[in-house]
Amino acid sequence: MDDVTIRPAAARVTKTAPAENFTGTVLQDAYAAPTDASRTSATLVTFAPGARTNWHTHKTRQVLVCTSGTGMVEVRGKAPQILHAGDVVEVPPGLVHWHGAVVGHLFSHISFLEIEGPDNNSWMEPVHEAHYQSVAVTPKA
Template sequence: MRFVLTLSVAMPSLALGQTANTVTGPQAATRGPADTFTGTVWVTSLIPNDSIFTTISGSVAFEKGARSHWHSHPAGQILIVTDGIGYHQIKGEPRQVIRKGDVVKCPPGLVHWHGASPGSKMTHLYIIPNTEKGIVTWLQPVTDAEYSKK
């Protein structure tokens, strides 16, 4: 006697227009706006926000000396430095040097900035989880004195 076992796997329902596997091609880089960055910065979106993954991701390429403004993320942010040498600073703490291969975890709600050093470009991937809590609150520019202070 032979038995055949059949398993049924429930798949979550997908929203209209979604497929189980989505592959997207490279997105065009856009220049970072002057109201959130100082200097020349190029931003490439990799994973757009949606209600399933509630995570966004992208790449930011900073030219020498370019930097973000002070900002915070309600659910935090993860940075993965993919090229160059730059800086990261949490408000009230010393500036840190970051290099290719470094991973930076920016805790939820803490005001910080990041950017390239004066002598090197710097590129990082960013991951912002739990976007249902909010994505980013932009604040004032990082002054030249703040940028240069060790």
Template sequence: MDIIRGDEAAQSKGPEEYFTGEVTISSQFQRDAPSRLTGAIVSFSPGARTAWHTHPLGQTLFVTAGTGWTQCEGGPIVEFEAGDTLYCPPGHKHWHGATPNSAMTHIAVQEALDGKNVTWLEKVSDEDYLRGPER
């Protein structure tokens, strides 16, 4: 049994090429084969978000704090909050992050296929992001 203590978990800043705004990634993990499980705790400051991306085997997000937005390509921006669970099917182009006025933290869990768990794409423009959910 491996235990990574909370105060020992490495934290890093979300790379600018994949994130807009202030994002902190902590407790990142990838298990050894035969497991394909990968994951991390990701915290977004207000206004922060991922770039568009896909996951070869899908992704599940467990929202632990705050309020966020997500969008699948061609669909509306949808709001979610702490306690919600989001599932994005394999290969679906999407983004997610905090709202402009609320921070958000989620636990992201996905599987790797041939060692790769995500394909990063272009950034979400401020104009597209600020459209927000339809009310």
């Protein structure tokens, strides 16, 4: 490659995240996909209020750059943590976790992930509504 590649925003198609791995409305904009020697994936993920991922793991480190709204991340067996625009979350390989929006708020992050084959993510059960409601605080203004 001798030059930069520019992909205009208008050429990107927003997709709805697959219902089998997410609860609620979650939108995904693929910014970068693995090509040739690069294994890097970058996706803007926008969660409607109350939307979230299922419990899951990754074979590689995941980096979440929080861009807007208020969200949360929870590691299985630990207390959830509130996320705000500008926060950066590093999830080590193999760690069971979920992330998404808090009650009443939109939340967006860019997910950076190095992809190691088609089974890079291991999706598990949904975060049950009773559990989500017990940990999902409504942030104070």
